Amino acid sequence: xxxxxxxxxxxxxxxxxxxxxxxxxxxxxxxxxxxxxxxxxxxxxxxxxxxxxxxxxxxxxxxxxxxxxxxxxxxxxxxxxxxxxxxxxxxxxxxxxxxxxxxxxxxxxxxxxxxxxxxxxxxxxxxxxxxxxxxxxxxxxxxxxxxxxxxxxxxxxxxxxxxxxxxxxxxxxxxxxxxxxxxxxxxxxxxxxxxxxxxxxxxxxxxxxxxxxxxxxxxxxxxxxxxxxxxxxxxxxxxxxxxxxxxxxxxxxxxxxxxxxxxxxxxxxxxxxxxxxxxxxxxxxxxxxxxxxxxxxxxxxxxxxxxxxxxxxxxxxxxxxxxxxxxxxxxxxxxxxxxxxxxxxxxxxx
Ligand code: NAD
Ligand code: DAU
Numbered sequence: 001x002x003x004x005x006x007x008x009x010x011x012x013x014x015x016x017x018x019x020x021x022x023x024x025x026x027x028x029x030x031x032x033x034x035x036x037x038x039x040x041x042x043x044x045x046x047x048x049x050x051x052x053x054x055x056x057x058x059x060x061x062x063x064x065x066x067x068x069x070x071x072x073x074x075x076x077x078x079x080x081x082x083x084x085x086x087x088x089x090x091x092x093x094x095x096x097x098x099x100x101x102x103x104x105x106x107x108x109x110x111x112x113x114x115x116x117x118x119x120x121x122x123x124x125x126x127x128x129x130x131x132x133x134x135x136x137x138x139x140x141x142x143x144x145x146x147x148x149x150x151x152x153x154x155x156x157x158x159x160x161x162x163x164x165x166x167x168x169x170x171x172x173x174x175x176x177x178x179x180x181x182x183x184x185x186x187x188x189x190x191x192x193x194x195x196x197x198x199x200x201x202x203x204x205x206x207x208x209x210x211x212x213x214x215x216x217x218x219x220x221x222x223x224x225x226x227x228x229x230x231x232x233x234x235x236x237x238x239x240x241x242x243x244x245x246x247x248x249x250x251x252x253x254x255x256x257x258x259x260x261x262x263x264x265x266x267x268x269x270x271x272x273x274x275x276x277x278x279x280x281x282x283x284x285x286x287x288x289x290x291x292x293x294x295x296x297x298x299x300x301x302x303x304x305x306x307x308x309x310x311x312x313x314x315x316x317x318x319x320x321x322x323x324x325x326x327x328x329x330x331x332x333x334x335x336x337x338x339x340x341x342x343x344x345x346x347x348x349x350x
Contacts, residue, residue: 001053003029005076007061007109008083010034012191013129015044016229017080022048024233029053031074034083035060038338043330044190061105064112071116078125080236081109084160087194088133089346091156092288102159103166110170117176126178127236128167132221132248133157134182137291144182145297146244153289171242179239181231184248184296187316188225189323193335194342196220197317200259201324202331204266204277211347214286216256219293223249224316227309234305245305248296251313256281261314265321284347 004021008014009032022030030053034040048054059066061083070076083105085091085098110126117124135144136151152161170176187197200210231247239245253261263277270277301307311319324331335343 001027001029002077003031003075004078004080005031005033005070005074006080006082007033008040008081009056010036010040010042010044011082011086012039012044013186013225013228014082015041015190016188016225017082017232018045018054019048020226020229020233022051022054026053029055031055031057031076033057033059033061033070037085038342039086039192041190041334043333061108062100064108067108067112068115071112076113076116077123078127078236079109079113080127080129080232081106082129085156087192088154088156089194089287091154091159093345095155095159098155098159102156103162106163107166110166110176114170114174114176121175121177124177125236125241126167126170126176127232127239128164128178128180129232130164130180130182131157131160132182132184132246132294132296133291134161134164135294138293138295140293143295143297144246144248146182146246146300153291168242177241179235179241179243179245181235181239181245181247181301182296183228183231183246184221184223184294186225186228187222188320189327190330191225193331193339194346196255196258197262197320198324198331200262201266201321202335204263204280205270205325207280209282210259210263210277210280211282211284212255212259213284213290216259216283217254217292218290219252219254219295220258221248221295222251222253222258222313222316223247223309224311224319227311230310231301231307234307235301238305245301246296246298247301247307248298249309249313250296250298251309252293252295253313262317262321265318269321269325
């Protein structure tokens, strides 16, 4: 059985990737390595946790010796690396966690793979999952290509850019068989409610203000998380070593138009009169250094690997709202305790 180490598998995107691989590839042993930070939640994987080809290891990628040991003991043949600190606002208030996990943690995994695979690299793969934020911020026109120069502008995106450079350096210097993808904003089930869409769904349901940073004119390119997991599957199996693939939804929305659409969907689902939820929209102080616009050109993965997004945004958002409304307990478990403290610091005291 080929062993694939998936890091960050208890997080939002990681849990979709783990589920997909466990179900679709019984011939692989899927090892989920996760530190279970505030963002990691094993409840995201309840439906597959007893499958014979699934295993979980609680570990911190910042612990280099532990990474070497895990590679030695489990005969790891491939890595899909998603573990990261992922929230821009947290990177603004506490950058160091991002430096440790996103940069040092990634180098520890690269070193562990290099040591474990030094005699035979051919059938191995180190797949690093990255973000479109490394390319910086666009004006009103243009899109990010794989060749766009890096220009990260937040501690989060700078830490991800740094890890991407290190992954490429290990390809060129040590011939480590790496591949990288840079994806736009994901949405869907199991996303932690610090991010715009689940936070807004939760607040609308509870009749709380929907905080919009600045004027709500910033633009993001949204992709349904299962379409990202599908792209990761394709790149893992068919992508070329040393290459980068951009993944995006071709689906740009200003934050305010997205929230107005979400309010409409929520009014319908909650049996409220049209226009009720949008009264909750509240403009708050802008994010420091807030990137104006992201937009991905995904021509390369579409042409080379035949990938394309499967869902229209309205359909994906509708499915997402249904999931959050049907999984109230999942949300309530997360939004108690520590999250409450974070929320108060981030919004109430602003
Ligand atoms: P997430 O915050 O939901 O999950 C991150 C996971 O990593 C959690 O389970 C957490 O416990 C784990 N983790 C954090 N620090 C760790 C450490 N030191 N050791 C081991 N595990 C640790 O993140 P996400 O939104 O699922 O993003 C996953 C990856 O995809 C990240 O690398 C992110 O940069 C990238 N990405 C995210 C998006 C997006 O829209 N969410 C878009 C493009 C790329
Ligand atoms: O582009 C990919 C990136 O998308 C990923 O690399 C990150 O891990 C992921 O968190 C996401 O980053 P964003 O900063 O774009 O996502 P977030 O959901 O935090 O914010 C989306 C937009 O909404 C952004 O312009 C900021 C704004 N926003 C966000 C929050 C949480 C608000 O207006 N109000 C809010 O309360």
